[in-house]
Amino acid sequence: MNHSDSERIAGFLSSQKFKETENINEADLVIFNTCGVRQMAEDRIYGQIHNLRIRNQKSGIKNQESRIKIILTGCLANRPDVQKRLKNKVDLFFPINEFEKFEKFVIEKFENLLKIVNCKLKIPAYPELTTRKNNTSYFSITPKYSDKFQAGVPIMTGCNNFCAYCVVPNARGREVSRPTEDIISEIKELVKNGTRHIILLGQNVNSYRGSDKNSSAEEEDKHTNFPQLLKKINAIPGKFWISFVSNHPKDVTDEMIEVVAKCKKVCENFHLPIQAGNDAVLRNMNRKYTAKEYLKIMRKIKSAFKKHKPAVPFSITSDIIVGFPGETKKQFEDSAEVMRKAKFDMVFFGKFSPRPETAAWKMKDNVSKMEKERRANYLNEILKKTCFENNKKYVGKTLEVLIENKKDENYFGKTRTMKNVKIVPNFHSDKTSESKNLIGKIIKVKITKANIWNLEAIIK
Ligand code: SF4
The missing domain is CATH 3.80.30.20 (tm_1862 like domain)
Structure with missing residues (x-):
């Protein structure tokens, strides 16, 4: 669910002239979409935010306005103890289910940032909101x-x-x-x-x-x-x-x-x-x-x-x-x-x-x-x-598999029962040589071997 929420946040910001970056060092804005189901996930967030702030300090950025802006959303955003702990490190705590207020929050908090990206943040109007x-x-x-x-x-x-x-x-x-x-x-x-x-x-x-x-x-x-x-x-x-x-x-x-x-x-x-x-x-x-x-x-x-x-x-x-x-x-x-x-x-x-x-x-x-x-x-x-x-019980059966990736000569995918399948090349089948573009396709395979956590198959 958090992964899906992140896709929506990324979709919104991309539509508003923000550009996604893989390199955190060049980011102007970092959004942490947090999970609070286990302590371990929570601790990881504290560590990452701390490191980010330390890096900011080391890079000599003294000016509050030009340092990386951090937004925290997801499970931890509403928790008073988290807000207290991260008060001086996070710029905005933002509950995902209040997304309609995102525009207002961000405009209020990050006016300068919006100028940098030359963007007038605009959330599309959702009639059902009203x-x-x-x-x-x-x-x-x-x-x-x-x-x-x-x-x-x-x-x-x-x-x-x-x-x-x-x-x-x-x-x-x-x-x-x-x-x-x-x-x-x-x-x-x-x-x-x-x-x-x-x-x-x-x-x-x-x-x-x-x-x-x-x-x-x-x-x-x-x-x-x-x-x-x-x-x-x-x-x-x-x-x-x-x-x-x-x-x-x-x-x-x-x-x-x-x-x-x-x-x-x-x-x-x-x-x-x-x-x-x-x-x-x-x-x-x-x-x-x-x-x-x-x-x-x-x-x-x-x-x-x-x-x-x-x-x-x-x-x-x-x-x-x-x-x-x-x-x-x-x-x-x-x-x-x-x-x-x-x-x-x-x-x-x-x-x-x-x-x-x-x-x-x-x-x-x-x-x-x-x-x-x-x-x-x-x-x-x-x-x-x-x-x-x-x-x-799968061995010998012919089943549909959705191919997810390829490594070396083998394809990897999953069955409709969510079993992971390794598809080894079938040198007796013409289809193996044709199978260069199988990623993202649903194909029929014959299960040849059962392991504890996965199955092996050849292309039918
Ligand atoms: S309270 Fe948590 S574990 Fe229980 S049904 Fe709701 S989401 Fe699932």
Whole structure:
């Protein structure tokens, strides 16, 4: 989501005569789009800003007006403790969901900078800004996409769930859905320009409630829900894949499962974060489901894929936090047990890190660093086994792969189940020699080998 926001900020500034530079030393303005999910990400930002300021001092720039200007946005921009800590180092703290104020802030703060780039900053007028109570105006900015073949398309921002460990509801505010027609027109444009993989983004996509941009307040009740949105996107002509992140198990409905499994363009991958396998820990995390309920949803997903797409593989991936405050060794063992039962294709492990302004901040972080490390490694060993077992089922199958890059003679891409594939040259096939321009194409490959974290294939 932050990556996608950065593309919009870059898109806006590029449209206003600013030029992007790879060389930070020649920049007049640096924008840090921050992540506050873990302490490590936060520390990295402090380090980078500090280094930038030191470099400024060393280069002898004394004049306040001519030194590099720093804007900080993203998760940390709203946090009073961060603002206090970086008060003399950052010129502007700027919440991304207040983008409509960007112009005003920047003009007020950086008048001289605007003169340097000879630019009269102008945010385009978004009619919905004045008529709608929810502000998703910055979504209307044309992004500067960093990848030509796959693009993240935000469908909503914010979250209402307040999981005990999570900064998002404070950092991004409550859930706001983007108007359906905006999403559809962005995707149509992307597909027209050759994008092959559309990733729908939101903190909790399955609580999407989009309305028509021009609808009146009374009509706002007639919203489009997430399965309906998927169907509308699936109906857009062209060859492309659709996937989505992330969603909350408590909001997965039977309708959603059916639509995901039925729609041809929707990839056969379901990312379903469980976070813990013990009910007491889940309760403390404020996740609002039990391990049993989670596994039931998973079974439904599996049987829907088997029913509607019996010929192709599917994958289920998840997130797990280890060492949540109070998690005992016995409770942790329940997470291991769920992992054995669920046989995930991939799990992203997080070692609990206390975050200010969350409910868990006040809890005692009583699992040691070493123990968190041990638990993550333990689960990773289970994952290796299930991943390898699942991957072995791919051998011999012919599948679609989106080619992402090439190194030496090999191409690298991913399947619709989000498995990484290394495509080795097939010297018996003419297509290998023709395959100079495969990057960004969806091609058919035959899987020849399964490894733990990836597959190997030849071009069919
Ligand atoms: S649902 Fe996701 S984004 Fe929302 S509070 Fe929970 S973890 Fe954070």
